[in-house]
Every structure is written in C-alpha cells, then in structure tokens.
Amino acid sequence: MTYSAPSAATNGAPAPAGHLYGYARVSTKDQDLAIQEAALRAAGCEVIRSEKKSGATTANRTELETLIEFARKGDTIIVTRIDRLARSIADLAAIVRTLEAKGVALRATEQPIDTATAAGRCFLQMLGVFAEFETNLRRERQFEGIEKAKAKGDVYKGRPPSIDATRVKALRAEGVGPAEIARRLGIGRASVYRLLGAA
Template identity: 40%
Template sequence: MLVGYARTSTLEQKAGFDSQREALEAVGCNRVWEEQRSSVGPREALSEAISFCREGDIFVVTKLDRLARSVRHLGEIVEELEHKGVDLKVLDLGLDTTRATGKLMLNVLGSVAQFEREMMLERQKEGIAKAKREGKYKGRMPTAMAKSSQAEELLRRGLTKRQVAKELSISERSVHRIVERTKQTRPS
C-alpha cells in the first residue's frame, strides 16, 4: 500500500498543499495524511501516518523537507519505517529506498539539505550582525507591548489574563509581562 504524507508550515501555503495532495494521489497513494504545522512542532498526522503503515507499505512524500527538519530527524523517521518493514519514496528526487542506491541517495541528500540549512542560518546571522553594526537592524516588532494599553484597559474591566490574551491575540505570558512592566513604572 502507498501511504502519503503532505505538510505545509502555514495556512498561506494552500497552493503548495494542493499540489502535494495532487502529486500523492497521482502516484496512487491509497491513504494521505495532511497537516499544516511547522516542522519543529509536534506533528500528529505524521505520527498517525507512520503508525498506520504495515510491513511492505511504501511511505510517500513529495519533498524531503516536507518530512524531516534535519538529518538526525530524517534518520529517526527512516529507522522507524525500516523497523516496521516500510520503504520511503520521495517524489521530487525520484528517491526510492526499495533499492540500495535509493538508501545511499537518501543519506547523501539528507546531509546536503542539513548543510544548506546551516549555511543559510550562518548567512542570516552574518546579515543581522552587519545590519546591527550599521544601525539598520531594529529586530522584531514588539507586537504584544504595542497592545499594552489595550491589555491594561481589559484587565481594569475585570477580564482574566487568559481572556485578555485571547481577546488581543497575544500570549498569556505577554500579558504577565505587561502587568509586571506596569507595576515597575507605576509611581509608589
């Protein structure tokens, strides 16, 4: 049986999601699990799809980066699949672990992908450092602190910190920081 898995990181990637689904269905996946999650968070659909697989099945993804976030993570997934007697197929690479060359290519490509990601992060750090030196880097906009007056008003009205967080679409921890900052700036 061909078992498919599709993932996007955000809701804005709907077109990518649709193309993954179409590609998985086109190769004949009998079941397809889908989720919109970051690769670093828990992925229930991935766990369910792997759990569903039985010996002799082939687990299919459109791209390697839709499956794993690092070489180590890829290795863990492949090890789990191998333990179950399940092979892996990555469509855009033509990679198929039912053959020895496919297994070799999987390891090589996984290493290259991790190297590429680490290089990108290194360039990003260098760019941020340069922008800071030139006084151009301002960092992330403090979205929660920009809503502090609204949060204080809602708290005065009697809403709980949890309710304020939900109302303003900020974290509960941000509401706690706003309260602490207000206590510190309030004259004694």
C-alpha cells in the same frame, strides 16, 4: 485536511502488504495542499494524510504519527519531497529508522528516493546532508548580517531615546517647573515626572 483516514484491519488481521500511503504537509494555514495531494494520488496512494504544521519539528504532527503507526511491513509511505517529512537531518534519520524497523519503505515523487533500494537510500542520505549544510549556511549569513548591522550602527542597537533626560534635569536645576519643562521640550508631563523621579 485528510483524505480517507486509515481504518483498522478486519477482524484484527494485519493489513495486506504492499499498500501505498501518502503524506502531504505545508507549513502555514494559508498554503495549499492540493498540488501535493494530486501528486500522491497520481502515484497510487490509497490513503493520504495531510496537515498544516511546521516542519521544524516532528512534535504534534499527528497525521504523520498516525500514518507511521498504521503502516505495516511491505507498505510504502510516499511524499512529494523529503522536506515534507522533516527539515533537519536528525528528524529525518529518526523517521527513516522507525520505518525501516517496521519494514516500511519511504519514497519521494519528485526526488530519486526509495529506501527499498540501495541507490535510493544513498541518495536520501546525501540529500539530507546537503539540506542541513544549506540550513547552517543560511544561519551563518543571517548572523553575519546582524553583526554588520550592529557595526554600522543600524538596527539591533535599540531606538534612541526620544526624550533628552539631560535637558530635563538641567531645566529642573534652573528652577523650571515640570509643566514648563514639558511645554518647552514638547513632551508629556508624565514623562518629565518619571525622569525626575528616577533621578
């Protein structure tokens, strides 16, 4: 969803300095953008670009790309929280560098972040470090959970085979036919033939 897309400046002249542009993002199609958009309008955003894309990467985030490209020196891009821009500190740092090179400030409505001020820049850097640290901790816990499950013989070892191949081969060695083997073991004849063929 997009509110009033940026338009080219009249007669090719640059847009006036000091414009406020909003960016809203949710990760999935069933999530709602309305709360973010309302907060951005309340913050005075003249234009709001919105999209439903994962924040794991900045690739194919066309609304964000359009907004960054359109913004001019003196403008400010506003988000509700920095995780609306990026989920990794590397992506966030790249976005901030691009904006700073253009003279565009970044501000968040729910966090004390404003790259137009020294305190705001410092808080942004600290928040990015903690966000990445939390992500790494979450990955470590997930990995530890998988390792514990493997050690206990739970999931991740694969489903045990439902056909006793040894029993099939033993019955065949006794002279029992494939159809009878299938009947005795309660399995399909195709499974019996497959096992015997593999043997």
